[in-house]
Amino acid sequence: MNEENANYNENIAAVTKIFEEHGEFIRKIISYKTTDKSLIDDLYQDLFLSLAANPVALTGPELKAFLYRSIINDIHDSGRRVKNYRNLLNKYAENHKFSVNKHLSQNAYNEERVEIIMKDAWGKLSPKETNAISLRYIEGYSIAETASIMRVKPASVSRYICVGLKKLRECLGHTERDCV
Numbered sequence: 001m002n003e004e005n006a007n008y009n010e011n012i013a014a015v016t017k018i019f020e021e022h023g024e025f026i027r028k029i030i031s032y033k034t035t036d037k038s039l040i041d042d043l044y045q046d047l048f049l050s051l052a053a054n055p056v057a058l059t060g061p062e063l064k065a066f067l068y069r070s071i072i073n074d075i076h077d078s079g080r081r082v083k084n085y086r087n088l089l090n091k092y093a094e095n096h097k098f099s100v101n102k103h104l105s106q107n108a109y110n111e112e113r114v115e116i117i118m119k120d121a122w123g124k125l126s127p128k129e130t131n132a133i134s135l136r137y138i139e140g141y142s143i144a145e146t147a148s149i150m151r152v153k154p155a156s157v158s159r160y161i162c163v164g165l166k167k168l169r170e171c172l173g174h175t176e177r178d179c180v
Contacts, residue, residue, distance in 0.1 A: 008052075015051045022067060029071045034078075041142045043074055045154060050074070085165075092172045121171040129164030132157050 019026065030043045047070060058066050122130055128150070135146040136157070143161075147154040 011052050011055045014055055015048060018051065018063070018067075019048060022064065025064065026067060026071065029068055030075070033072060034075050038140065038142065039075075039078060041144055043071070043078060045143055045158075046074055046078075047071060049155065049158070088169065088172045121168050124167045124171050125164045126160075129160045129167070132160035133164045133168075136161055 026047060027040070027044060030040050030047075031037070034040060034043065047067075050070065056063070056066060125133070131150060132146055135141045135149055136143065141149065143154050143157050147157045150157060
């Protein structure tokens with residue numbers, strides 16, 4: 001086993017120990033501080049992955065304070081990502097002047113706009129990226145549920161979503177002819 005794999009395994013073991021000892025605390029803080037309860041599992045998993053990538057050498061009260069601050073930051077980051085994503089979709093729709101039936105409800109109007117925008121952008125994604133994003137954001141499944149449906153690891157789902165959303169952002173930030 002090379003040194004990089006050994007370090008990775010040590011990081012995972014350390015983070016696993018932190019989550020075994022403080023998992024209930026982490027989940028309670030996430031549940032209390034987030035307004036979107038469907039994000040609890042995602043935020044919990046994101047914190048695990050974040051700590052695995054950037055291990056901490058804290059213990060006791062310092063570790064709890066660090067975990068608390070990390071959770072709060074992750075919740076704020078998640079809210080900003082969702083807000084930015086919605087703003088991108090709205091900007092794209094405005095730039096392309098979609099015709100929408102005036103009698104549609106606001107939800108139906110938003111769903112139609114998102115559908116039109118996504119049809120333009122889906123061609124840029126691999127089938128796995130399309131499936132992961134569709135299950136997560138259109139069907140509303142959590143990362144864990146999406147992984148189970150796709151029969152892959154949650155980390156793979158996160159990677160598909162991350163790469164796919166990056167492609168979508170690039171597509172939405174360009175003109176329609178660049179995207180189609």
